[in-house]
Amino acid sequence: MEKKKVAEWLAQGSVVIPKLLLNHYKRLGLNEGELVLLLHMQSFLEEGVTFPTPAELAEKMTVPAAECMEMMRRLLQKGMVAIEEHTDERGVRSEKYTLEPLWEQLVHHLYVQEVKNGQSVQQEEEESLYTIFEQEFGRPLSPFECETLAMWIDQDGHEPAIIKAALREAVLSGKLNFRYIDRILFEWKKNGIRTIEQAHDYGKKFRKPKPSARPAKQATGEFKQTIPFFNWLDP
Known part of the structure; x- marks a missing residue:
């Protein structure tokens, strides 16, 4: 095979x-024939x-020209291809195909999928949240408690992770x-607490043991260890 021939093939591009x-x-509603037709259109457009x-x-x-025409008609109806009018410097009008609608639909589809995936993850987190509350309370939640949980998420805008931290x-x-x-x-929302780290640091400063003059003694002579406690219900 001549090197010159290979060079000519490579020069045709890809x-x-x-x-x-x-x-x-x-998922965009295209079949294999329409996909190949779009790829050939892309090739033609790149060649001018x-x-x-x-x-x-x-x-x-x-496939015959009649079928290509039918596929092109469907692509135009689906909004995958558009025809643009162009007028040159001499005032001559012409038409050209553009595949920009195809790329816009692809981007929109990916965006919708991303949103759905995010909603699915959030739904799983919310379901897990209900389970964790029931485990901690040792019983099923009442309708009022379920409504309160939903209000914290939907109305107050608390992330499930923050609610778990409050629990x-x-x-x-x-x-x-x-x-x-x-x-x-x-209190957390009022003070701008939005992350687990912030909640942890904010709560930790209220649980710091306060120094006392003399530690309390038990009857056995051992010093009693106390757990610092902050009452969030205090004004």
Whole structure:
């Protein structure tokens, strides 16, 4: 094989096929024939042929021109391809195809999928939150308590992780009730507490042991160890 021939082949360039399009064309409502037609259109556009005819497309494919025309009609109806009008400096009007709607639909599809995935993760976190509360309370939550949990998330905008941290704070303080947890969340939100780290540091400063003149003695002579406690319900 002559090196010159190989060089000519390489000089023809290549068509870049986005992997995202290969992975998601089915979800966009495209079949294999329409996908290949779009790739040939992309190739024509890169070569400067802005308005390839069905006959020119059929020469690249295994289907007749009439079928290429039908596929093109469907792509236009689906909003995957658009026709733009162009007027040059001499005032001559012409038309050209653009695949920009295809890329816009692909980006929109990926965005919607990302939102759905985020909602699915949040739903799992919320379901886990209900389970954790029931485990800590040792019983099923009442309808009022379930409504309160939903209010913390939907109306107050607390992340499930922050609510779990408030639950832990209530457990450490020995005040396992919804009124106490609600007060903790209120104080945190008022003071701009938005992350687990901030909540941990904010709670830790209230649990620091205060120095006393003389430690309390038990009857056995041992010093009694006390756990610092902050009552979030105090004004």
